[in-house]
Amino acid sequence: MGDPERHETEALPQREPHSPRQAERLRRLEADLRVRPQTSRELAALYGVPLRTVQRDLQTLRKLGRGVETHAGRSFIPDPRPALGAVEVLTAHAALRLLYHLAPAHHPHAVAILHKLAGQLPEANRHLLDASVSAAPEPRGDDRTLETVAQAWNERRVLRFDYRQPGGEVERGNELCVYLLDIHRSTLALSVTGLERRHDHALRTFRLNRMESAALLPDRYDIPETFNPREHLTDAWGMAGATPPVTVRLRFTPDAAYAVxxxxYPQASEPLIYPDGSVxxxxxxxxxxxxxxxxxxxWLLSWGARVEVLEPEPLRRHWLNELRLAVLRYDPEASRRGTDKPEQGSHAEKLLSLRQAT
Structure with missing residues (x-):
């Protein structure tokens, strides 16, 4: 009898790759077939192409000797590469799944890697891990910027783009020599660090989801041997860069001390515990x-009245102003009572008493 899907595929006229789009699809198809068996219909839905296009691509890969096999209607390529251990797969899958679920933009590349990792486990476990991804929202991100940044880095070509600042204004015509790609610890946003050669002539960090009209220039560059990635990786609470980090001194009330x-908390000192239980x-x-x-x-505001910013003074002023504005916005009568006077028995009053006592 044989496999009907394979027979249908072999009956189609053979074509050689003739366009960059088809060549890229063939590359993706070969990689995906090494991850897990899939039907032609599943692959057509994945790539957004007609069923006959996928069938021709499968035939092309067979003609090129890529080792495509078909069983029970599903095509695959046996992958002889050594597999990761079960603990390594689970660890990597959990970390990447966190990014996929929580990041502001879900990228198809992340989904493909998750399936590759799951493919190294037994079928029953693989099915569970695949289901944990398919239950997530549909990808919302635009991978073209990420692909352009990755190509710029791999080929050492200057990246040109416009950049939307947090306030909405757009900085036009940035030209970046890409040195490093990183993920922000708290926002989970992809960021890139490199030498901005047009406006600042200095190392800067940019978030990919704020980049617009990213394109490659023909200019080439080299990454200096003196560049130390550790000095420019995203730190725990913001972007590392040319401005030195500041030391933030905090005091937590006793009822928040357990969490501290x-x-x-990276880049944190040893906690200092006071006799009253504050930290x-x-x-x-x-x-x-x-x-x-x-x-x-x-993060500081999420603690409410259970934390006090002691230093630096610019941050303390900013933090207090945010708290006062919140009170005035949601409790207009507070201005008559005096915004600097906490209510009796409140956490803010306890915090004030602790500070006055020391």
């Missing part, structure tokens, strides 16, 4: 030119 003492802690955070680590602020 559990640890897990003092220093953090290193990337800051802007004014010395304010803006990307740390949402």
């Amino acid at each position: 003492l559990e640890g897990g 003092e802690l220093d953090l290193q955070a990337g800051a802007d030119a004014g010395g304010v680590p803006h990307e740390l602020l949402p």
